Amino acid sequence: MLKINKAKWAELFAALSAQGTLYLPAEVDGKVDFTVWQDGTEVNLQATQTAKSIKNVFFPQIENLLDFKTDGLKLSVEQRMLPEEDTIAFGVRGCDVCSFEVLDKVFLKEPVDAFYKARREHCTIVSLACSAPDETCFCGTFAIDATNPGGDVTTWLVGDDLFWQANTDKGKELTEKIQALLAEGDEAGVNAQQKATKEIMAKLPLADFKIDPKIPAEQEKVFNSAIWKQLSDSCLSCCACTYVCPTCHCYDVRDFEIDNKVERFRCWDSCMCKDFTKMAAVNPRVSRLERFRQRYMHKLVYFPENNEGTFACVGCGRCLQKCPVSLNIVKVAKALGVAKDV
Amino acid sequence: MQKIAELIKKEAESLLKENKVTAVWAWQPGEFYYDNSPVCFTAPEQLDKLVYNEFCPSNLGKYLMAGSKKNETMAVFAKPCDTYGINQLIKDHRIKRELITVIGIPCSGMIDIKKIKNQGVKGIISVSVSGDDVIVTTAYGDKNFKKSEVLLAKCMSCKGSDYMIADKELGEKMEVKCQKLNPEDGVKKLEAMTSQERFAFWQQELSKCIRCNACRDICPACSCEQCIFDNQEAAVAGKASANTAEEQMFHIIRAYHVAGRCVGCGECARVCPQGIQLGLLNTKFAKDINEFYGKYQPGADDDSKAPLVDYKFDDVEPTISAKGVR
Amino acid sequence: MCNCGSKDVLTPQIGVVTEIRTETSDVKTFRIEKPEGGKVFDFMPGQCAMLSAPGMGEAIFSITSSPTTKDYMEFSIKRCGEITEYLHAIEVGQQIAIRGPYGKSFPVTTEALKHKDLIFIAGGIGLAPLHSVIDYMLANRDDYGSIDVVYGARSKEDFVDYKELSEVWPKEKNTKVHLTIDKAQEGWTGNVGFVPQFLKDLKFTPDKTVLLCGPPIMIKLCLAALIEMGFAKTQVYTTLEFRMKCGVGKCGRCNVGNKYVCKDGPVFRCDEIDELPDEY
Numbered sequence: 001m002l003k004i005n006k007a008k009w010a011e012l013f014a015a016l017s018a019q020g021t022l023y024l025p026a027e028v029d030g031k032v033d034f035t036v037w038q039d040g041t042e043v044n045l046q047a048t049q050t051a052k053s054i055k056n057v058f059f060p061q062i063e064n065l066l067d068f069k070t071d072g073l074k075l076s077v078e079q080r081m082l083p084e085e086d087t088i089a090f091g092v093r094g095c096d097v098c099s100f101e102v103l104d105k106v107f108l109k110e111p112v113d114a115f116y117k118a119r120r121e122h123c124t125i126v127s128l129a130c131s132a133p134d135e136t137c138f139c140g141t142f143a144i145d146a147t148n149p150g151g152d153v154t155t156w157l158v159g160d161d162l163f164w165q166a167n168t169d170k171g172k173e174l175t176e177k178i179q180a181l182l183a184e185g186d187e188a189g190v191n192a193q194q195k196a197t198k199e200i201m202a203k204l205p206l207a208d209f210k211i212d213p214k215i216p217a218e219q220e221k222v223f224n225s226a227i228w229k230q231l232s233d234s235c236l237s238c239c240a241c242t243y244v245c246p247t248c249h250c251y252d253v254r255d256f257e258i259d260n261k262v263e264r265f266r267c268w269d270s271c272m273c274k275d276f277t278k279m280a281a282v283n284p285r286v287s288r289l290e291r292f293r294q295r296y297m298h299k300l301v302y303f304p305e306n307n308e309g310t311f312a313c314v315g316c317g318r319c320l321q322k323c324p325v326s327l328n329i330v331k332v333a334k335a336l337g338v339a340k341d342v
Numbered sequence: 343m344q345k346i347a348e349l350i351k352k353e354a355e356s357l358l359k360e361n362k363v364t365a366v367w368a369w370q371p372g373e374f375y376y377d378n379s380p381v382c383f384t385a386p387e388q389l390d391k392l393v394y395n396e397f398c399p400s401n402l403g404k405y406l407m408a409g410s411k412k413n414e415t416m417a418v419f420a421k422p423c424d425t426y427g428i429n430q431l432i433k434d435h436r437i438k439r440e441l442i443t444v445i446g447i448p449c450s451g452m453i454d455i456k457k458i459k460n461q462g463v464k465g466i467i468s469v470s471v472s473g474d475d476v477i478v479t480t481a482y483g484d485k486n487f488k489k490s491e492v493l494l495a496k497c498m499s500c501k502g503s504d505y506m507i508a509d510k511e512l513g514e515k516m517e518v519k520c521q522k523l524n525p526e527d528g529v530k531k532l533e534a535m536t537s538q539e540r541f542a543f544w545q546q547e548l549s550k551c552i553r554c555n556a557c558r559d560i561c562p563a564c565s566c567e568q569c570i571f572d573n574q575e576a577a578v579a580g581k582a583s584a585n586t587a588e589e590q591m592f593h594i595i596r597a598y599h600v601a602g603r604c605v606g607c608g609e610c611a612r613v614c615p616q617g618i619q620l621g622l623l624n625t626k627f628a629k630d631i632n633e634f635y636g637k638y639q640p641g642a643d644d645d646s647k648a649p650l651v652d653y654k655f656d657d658v659e660p661t662i663s664a665k666g667v668r
Numbered sequence: 669m670c671n672c673g674s675k676d677v678l679t680p681q682i683g684v685v686t687e688i689r690t691e692t693s694d695v696k697t698f699r700i701e702k703p704e705g706g707k708v709f710d711f712m713p714g715q716c717a718m719l720s721a722p723g724m725g726e727a728i729f730s731i732t733s734s735p736t737t738k739d740y741m742e743f744s745i746k747r748c749g750e751i752t753e754y755l756h757a758i759e760v761g762q763q764i765a766i767r768g769p770y771g772k773s774f775p776v777t778t779e780a781l782k783h784k785d786l787i788f789i790a791g792g793i794g795l796a797p798l799h800s801v802i803d804y805m806l807a808n809r810d811d812y813g814s815i816d817v818v819y820g821a822r823s824k825e826d827f828v829d830y831k832e833l834s835e836v837w838p839k840e841k842n843t844k845v846h847l848t849i850d851k852a853q854e855g856w857t858g859n860v861g862f863v864p865q866f867l868k869d870l871k872f873t874p875d876k877t878v879l880l881c882g883p884p885i886m887i888k889l890c891l892a893a894l895i896e897m898g899f900a901k902t903q904v905y906t907t908l909e910f911r912m913k914c915g916v917g918k919c920g921r922c923n924v925g926n927k928y929v930c931k932d933g934p935v936f937r938c939d940e941i942d943e944l945p946d947e948y
Contacts, residue, residue, distance in 0.1 A: 029550060030617060048464060051615075065678050068722040068765065075722065075763035079679040111916050114676035132482070135374050135466045203481040204465055205373050219925070223945045233405065234380040238556035240615045250920035253678065253913045255723050262722040266678070271920055274572060279749075279911045282884070284924075284947050297945070298923060305926040324556045324613030325400055326377040 002175070003185030006160040013037050013090075015178045020086030020124070023057055025050050034089070045091055045157055048134045049316065053246030054096055057089055058119045059103060061268050065115070065253070068262040082118040088174070090126040094149030095139045095316035097127045099246035102314065105307050106249050124174050127151035129190075131158075131197050136317030138206040138330065144314060146201070147194035158189040211300065211311060211333055219301055223293070227335045232292035234325050235272075241319040241328070242270035247299070247312045250276075271295050296332045343471070346447055347394040349512045350419055353445055358386045363415040363443055367402040368392050375469040376455040380405060394419070396471045399452040399494055401609050403428040403437070403562055410437045418442060421449040422515075423496070425506040426605035426641025427562030432507075433644045434603070434653050436565045446508035451489065451497040451518035458485075458492050474519070490520035495621065496608025498523035506642050525606070525625040532626060544590065544623075550616040551589035557610035557620055563600035563640070570595070593623060601627045602650035605641035677916050680720060680765035683708045686740065688760055691828045692821075695793060696756055697732065697744045700766060707741055708766055713776055713800040714907070714935045717768030718915050719743070721754035728770065728912045728930065732796045734803030744828055746793040770915040772935050774801050774879060774905060781805075784877040785813035789890055791820050791863050791882030795828050797907055797934075798881050806840050815843040818870065820863035820886075822850050846870060864889035867897075874898035880906045880938075884948070891938060901938035908933050908941070908948050924948060 004012055016022045022037040025044050032047040034054045066079045100120070107116035127149035130137075139146050148154065152171030156163040163185050166175040175182070201207060242248045252269040255262050269276065271294050277285045285291045303312035319328040332338075354366045369392070370381040376397040382405065383389055401424040409416045420428055428444060431437045453471070458478060465481035476487040499522065503515040532540055555571070558564045571592060597604075604624045611621040632638060635649035687699035702708050711717075711731055718726045727749070733742035747756045758764070775781055786805070788798045798817075805812045817837060821827045827847065838845050848859040848866040859866055863886055874897055880890055887906055894904060910922035910929040917931035925944040927933065936944075 065676065066680075068720070070722060073759070073761045073763060075682055075765060077680055077682060077765055079676055082674055082676070106918050109917075111677040113678075113918060114674045118674075132464050134464045135481075200465060200481045203467065205467055220945070230381060230384075233382045233408075236556055236559035236613075238554040238559050238613075240552075240554040240556055243552050243554055244615070249918070251914070251918075252921075253726065253919065255725050257723045264678075264720075264722075266919075269919070269921075271923075276921060277911050279909065284910065290947065294923075294947075298920070302923065302926040320373075320377065322615045324560060324615075326372050326379045328377075330373060331379065 001185045001187050001190065002164040002182035003161045004164065004182050006162070008181055009043070009162065012162075012178065012181055013041075013043065014039070015181060016088050016090065016126075016174075019174060019177055020088045020122070022088045022090060023054065024090040034091075037090075043091075045128060045162075046132075048130065048132055048137070049093060049095075049318070051318075052244050053099060053316070053318065054089055054092060055099065055103065055246050055249075057087060057123060058100065058116055059107070059249060059251075059268075062265055063115055063267075064263055064265045066264050068255075068264065069260070070262075082114055083122065084118065085122060087119070087123045088126060089123055091128045091155075092125055092149070092151060093128060093130055093316075094144050094146040095137070095314040096246050097125060097149050097151045098139070098142065098144050098314045099316070100125070102247040102303075102310060102312055103249055105310065124153070124170050125151035126153040126155060126171075126174075129154065129156045129194070129197075131156075131193050133197065133201050133204060134317065135204050135206070136320040137201070137204065138209050138315035138317060140201060140207065141209050141211055141315050142311055142313065147197050156190045156193060158193050161185065161189070163187075163190050206315075206330065209330060209333075212338055219297075219305075222301065222336050222338060223297060225336055228289050228293045231327065231332055231335055232289040235288060235292050235327055236324060237272050237274070237288055237291070238324065239270040239272050240322045240324065242272060242295070243268070244318040244322050246314060246316055246318070271298065296329065296336075299329065300333060300338055343395050343450075346513050347392070350394050350445075350447060351389055351392050353510070353512060354383060354389055354392060354417070354419075355386050357417045357443065358383065358389075363417040365409055365414055365416045367405055367416065367418040369394060369398045369400070374466055376453070376466070394447065396451070396453045396476075396489065397455065397469075399496075399609075399612060401427050401560070401562065401607055403431055404560065404565070406437045406442055407431065407565060410441055413438075413441065416442050417445060419445050419447045420505070420508070421447055422503050422505055423449075423501060423607050425508065426501070426639075427607050427609075429506050429641040429644040430562045430603055430605050431565060433648075434563070434565055435655060439644065443509050444505075444507050446505035446511040448503065448513050448516040449518075450516040451493045451500065451520065453489060453492050454494040458487060461485075493518065493520050494608070494612060495523065496612060499525045499608070501606070501639075507644065525621060526629055528619070528622050529626045529629050532622060547618055548590040548593050550618055551593065552616060553589060553592065554615060556613040556615065557593075558596060560609045560613050561596075561600060562605060562607065562609075563603040564596065593618075593620070597623050597627055600624065602631055602638075602648045603640050604628060605639075607641075677918075678767070678914060680718065680726075680767035681708055683741075683764050683766045685758060685760055685762045685764055688758075691744060691830070692826045694747045695744055695826075695828050696747070697742055697829075698755065699733075699740050699742050700764060701740045703763065706739055707737075709769060711735055711741070711769035712773030713804045714771065714774035714797055715769040716771050716797075716915075716930075716934065717741070717743070717766050718770070718912075719751070719755065720765035721751045722765065724750050724754055726765075726913070727751040728915055730797035730800070730907070730934075731769065732799045734800050734807060736804055736807035744793065744796040744799065767915070770930055771933060772931075774935050776801060776804055781877060782811050783813060785875065786815050787872055787876050787878045788815065788817045788819075789863060789867060789878060789880045789882070790818070791886040792822070792826065793828060794882030794886070795819055796881075798879055799829060799832075801879060802837065806837070806843070809841055813842070814876075815840070816870075816872070816876075817843070817845045818848075818863060818867055819845070820848045820850070820866065820882075823853055824849055824856050862886075862889075864893045867893050872897065874900075874903070876903070878904040880904055884909075901942065904938040905935060906938060906941070907935055910934075910948065 023034045026035045027042040031051040032044045033050045069076045107113040130146040152168045166172040250269045251266045272291045299312040366383045369378040371393040380400045468479045470477045474489045478485045500518040683700040689697045716728045720726045729743045732744045852860045912922045912930045913919045915930045917928035922929035
């Protein structure tokens with residue numbers, strides 16, 4: 001176990017940013033969000049969570065894929081360069097680290113999404129263990145250990161010291177490059193913090209929130225539940241939940257005409273939007289109830305069915321914080337009897 | 343507030359049991375005391391879930407639109423500020439007056455949980471409110487606040503305890519006790535800027551927009567069946583814009599569309615996940631309209647002529663071209 | 669044309685339209701080859717491809733020609749939206765962006781269909797995906813039993829591939845074509861009536877395997893008719909239609925239940941569809 005004192009963090013960030021574009025949580029517009037580090041960035045490692053997830057490092061909100069050029073009857077297509085930039089995602093909480101595994105199951109499944117893969121391979125994840133969980137956190141429901149969040153390197157903030165442990169080859173490679181800044185550290189402080197944090201988590205309102213893994217067998221019953229109407233009636237379909245969710249990955253592919261070429265890009269989309277499934281003749285999900293149901297069935301039932309029981313949720317709690325009418329996956333799961341409050 | 347909650351439950355029960363309405367809009371609790379959700383109750387058995395406390399900021403009026411289209415009889419519990427929005431929806435012919443029963447409920451201000459959390463409060467297990475004292479029990483110890491210091495911005499500029507529309511009023515009217523905010527103060531600061539400063543301010547503010555459309559979806563004045571911004575063929579649906587001008591235009595266009603009909607309920611600013619100061623924009627429009635056309639409060643009644651637009655049933659309905667423009 | 673080393677799953681190839689045939693008032697068949705000649709890619713019957721209208725986007729279409737046709741691919745496309753409008757307006761010689769093949773094909777190489785007696789039921793443009801299967805089977809005639817094609821359209825002008833239906837297929841070994849139109853018309857001496865009733869009138873024995881494709885209401889009614897006639901859902905294959913963007917099961921658009929119509933479909937056996945939520 002290595003460590004680095006607060007006094008040297010500015011040097012640490014400078015050294016890391018020399019190895020790649022460094023993303024870390026910082027004060028931005030009155031909120032804490034992942035941003036590219038520069039000299040003078042107000043880094044914030046105390047905030048339990050960033051307002052938005054860091055999925056845009058691998059899956060940007062807008063990604064230009066290719067360009068078309070027409071010349072009479074001729075058409076040419078040129079794929080954009082795959083991202084080659086090395087990046088470091090620093091200060092990623094356990095929930096967000098696990099969200100990458102959910103996204104991997106989508107984008108790295110055959111046929112592989114080359115853009116996602118390139119970004120993923122070029123990124124070193126430096127996670128940050130939690131020590132002050134919030135009431136909206138429920139990563140424990142998905143067996144995520146917030147006190148040992150994984151990633152290529154795991155860090156723990158204990159007092160003024162940042163403890164540092166490389167886990168993977170990528171992590172070890174990065175550690176070697178900044179070795180000079182790190183000193184030997186004693187695990188005792190880390191262990192004590194992990195214990196204290198787990199004790200806090202046990203007191204939180206969602207500590208006993210469990211999602212029933214046997215759901216696929218009762219899929220039809222859940223799908224046809226009368227509860228969907230009452231739940232979806234209050235929903236505004238604003239899609240704020242989709243936007244902040246680290247595992248939501250639906251996207252649209254659109255064309256944009258500019259100058260004398262056409263850019264084809266991909267952008268975030270939400271299954272809750274009105275036109276998501278609209279076709280020329282018919283829209284299979286024409287009502288809000290159907291779209292609302294689809295999002296939660298996908299996260300709680302269909303995705304786990306296709307992915308060995310992994311839910312498309314990591315318990316980060318952002319939807320609990322952002323929904324204008326306080327709807328969220330916890331309420332849905334409980335209302336449907338999908339969840340068990342032990 | 344607990345007494346009011348009991349009165350609301352009783353009223354809802356009698357409305358449903360006596361079949362006076364088929365649906366009652368109120369709130370139900372969440373996990374943490376502060377995360378109540380709007381909900382539609384359709385049977386008396388569901389009412390043990392009904393809640394009313396210092397965390398019920400939502401204006402329920404807009405939810406009546408869907409039921410009104412299907413000719414359903416509905417009841418809604420409306421705080422004084424909510425009644426303005428309901429009047430506006432009636433005036434815009436989005437809700438049929440004869441289908442709804444508006445029950446006025448008193449309010450002494452709703453708490454903004456973000457104001458509490460921004461002071462570093464985490465791990466909230468429960469909240470209890472008594473008078474002006476707010477005790478937040480957290481996994482890290484108890485924290486005390488004064489309700490008057492953690493109210494929603496819209497409550498700090500409360501328009502008063504009178505109901506603009508109510509078939510019945512429950513309980514005694516209440517006042518919001520706090521350091522009042524005049525929304526026009528923020529606007530005056532804007533007006534004192536040079537036009538370049540103002541432009542830079544709005545460019546910065548509006549570029550935070552993520553086009554979630556929550557502001558539009560909650561606004562009582564924004565009730566178009568087919569919103570221009572949902573028209574895929576108009577290419578402003580904003581899934582991804584090529585530049586941020588589209589976000590900025592969305593807000594300016596929306597402000598123009600609701601000008602003269604914005605009731606100042608403050609919901610748009612409250613629901614914005616990015617914290618954009620939408621109240622400033624709409625208040626500026628309202629202030630200008632008051633100056634140009636005389637003081638007018640939209641939503642104070644359901645039939646007076648608005649300064650800019652009135653919607654009538656025989657207005658021409660624009661046909662949205664199926665082929666689009668390219 | 670890719671300058672980066674690794675071709676992404678959403679990057680299309682360039683093909684060229686070498687022939688366009690007008691089938692009906694709103695259906696055209698497009699022949700697409702590589703600019704230097706030959707098929708752009710290989711595929712199996714029932715699979716689809718994404719065609720681009722640069723500036724408007726992409727849409728997924730069933731490949732209507734059989735893979736046994738060596739030199740080109742064909743698509744019979746109905747004009748019913750923005751992208752099909754663009755396609756209907758292009759000329760021969762137009763280069764076009766295409767990617768595929770996508771989806772699960774009809775199981776023509778397995779015992780599910782091999783050596784079975786088959787009934788193809790189609791309505792309107794629904795013949796397009798089945799056309800690929802029929803031609804494939806006719807090219808490998810001895811691997812399959814009897815073939816009955818039941819096809820209905822609004823009027824006789826609305827039959828897609830009329831030439832094949834009337835002149836080519838009926839001449840094949842053990843192959844019959846049964847046509848019907850919705851309403852009586854001058855110059856038509858064939859059956860008049862909707863497909864589901866026509867199906868019942870043809871009195872097929874329930875020992876055959878069925879491939880069914882058409883508007884959702886027709887599929888529903890035909891399936892009901894087949895069950896009435898003693899067929900089991902495990903004997904009937906159909907295709908589902910859903911809006912698609914990526915074509916590879918990632919963007920989420922065509923997700924129904926635990927399936928992605930682009931990847932796990934569009935061909936489904938009717939008992940598999942029973943397991944999906946009622947959303948199509």
